[in-house]
Amino acid sequence: MNEHVQRPPAEIRYAGELARLREDDTDPRPPGWALSLRAARRFVLGDEKLGISRKFVGDPSLIDRSLVSLATNRGLMLVGEPGTAKSLLSELLAAAVSGTSTLTIQGGAATTEDQIKYSWNYALLVAEGPSTRSLVAAPLLRGMAEGKVVRFEEITRCPLEVQDCLLSPLSDRVLAVPELTGPESMVFAREGFTVIATANTRDRGVNEMSAALKRRFNFETVFPIADFETELMLVEAEATALLKRSGVGAPPRRDVLEVLVTAFRELRDGQTARGDATDRLSGVMSTAEAVSVAHAVGLRGWFLRGEPGTAADLVSCLAGTAAKDNPEDLAKLRRYLEQRRRHGEQWRALYESRHLLPG
Numbered sequence: 001m002n003e004h005v006q007r008p009p010a011e012i013r014y015a016g017e018l019a020r021l022r023e024d025d026t027d028p029r030p031p032g033w034a035l036s037l038r039a040a041r042r043f044v045l046g047d048e049k050l051g052i053s054r055k056f057v058g059d060p061s062l063i064d065r066s067l068v069s070l071a072t073n074r075g076l077m078l079v080g081e082p083g084t085a086k087s088l089l090s091e092l093l094a095a096a097v098s099g100t101s102t103l104t105i106q107g108g109a110a111t112t113e114d115q116i117k118y119s120w121n122y123a124l125l126v127a128e129g130p131s132t133r134s135l136v137a138a139p140l141l142r143g144m145a146e147g148k149v150v151r152f153e154e155i156t157r158c159p160l161e162v163q164d165c166l167l168s169p170l171s172d173r174v175l176a177v178p179e180l181t182g183p184e185s186m187v188f189a190r191e192g193f194t195v196i197a198t199a200n201t202r203d204r205g206v207n208e209m210s211a212a213l214k215r216r217f218n219f220e221t222v223f224p225i226a227d228f229e230t231e232l233m234l235v236e237a238e239a240t241a242l243l244k245r246s247g248v249g250a251p252p253r254r255d256v257l258e259v260l261v262t263a264f265r266e267l268r269d270g271q272t273a274r275g276d277a278t279d280r281l282s283g284v285m286s287t288a289e290a291v292s293v294a295h296a297v298g299l300r301g302w303f304l305r306g307e308p309g310t311a312a313d314l315v316s317c318l319a320g321t322a323a324k325d326n327p328e329d330l331a332k333l334r335r336y337l338e339q340r341r342r343h344g345e346q347w348r349a350l351y352e353s354r355h356l357l358p359g
Helices: 015-024 037-045 060-070 086-098 122-128 139-146 160-171 228-245 254-269 287-305 311-322 328-339 345-352
Strands: 075-080 104-106 118-120 135-137 149-153 174-176 186-188 194-200 217-221
Touching (some): 015 037, 037 060, 060 075, 075 086, 086 149, 086 194, 104 139, 118 122, 139 160, 228 287, 287 311, 328 345
Parallel strands (some): 104 149
Antiparallel strands (some): 118 135
């Protein structure tokens, strides 16, 4: 069944690795954890001896600090630019700590407390009145009752009063259900419960967190990948996997990916590899966006011509990434393509195909 699922959760994709880590794990574990801190670290960063793949490319000390935070009585807040793999990291950490990553709340302007805490089966509520049978547990209540990690994606997209429903669960480790009576009216968190939240730095000021809620989280910043070769390797690996799942019979060309990653880094930083100034786009030119463009280039080349995509396909696929936030970004991208006459077959193809940019 899982082979027909577009993206199974981490605990399903890496079930074999998690099983090997549990079998080999002799270190002490925090109460309620499925793995020790060192085993959880191996799951995220990889271990060749045990055949554990590396799943997150970033600062290993970030993983150490994050795991220590999760072992305390505070939540973990991952902040950073869009596309820096905050959601992936929260998923991996939840799978390692709890064995499940699916207790997830997606934050947004329309997110309500019911979607976070609990709601009711109204047919049963009318017929029987409030009871545990008519109660419909949302991720927060389930995470507390089962002792699991709850993931709260894009928390600053939620209204302030909705965010603050986390205050009591994170401080007193209790969730009140006032509609019920007796012991069932209070849900006390079991060992292992905590919250991993994510927030984009570009969303700061949209719904700034209250000082009270901030105090209940340890903040960690996830930075973009600094090294070119590391970013290229990641884009190649992720794009190859996506293309294979999409039925493409050829891996992406490395020389095309080199052009893609170089262009993304230069448009992101406002500076070429040689140190020349260039236009910086206001849109998100992240590693995740680069993977998406590499996927589109491969699909375009394979299904339209039966071959891996080229830098000419790259021009056609870049527009949808570059011009999301600001119409001026398309003009900046056009200037970039017109100025970048460099040596190499794919750089020449990029320059010669600049007319394919729409608009």
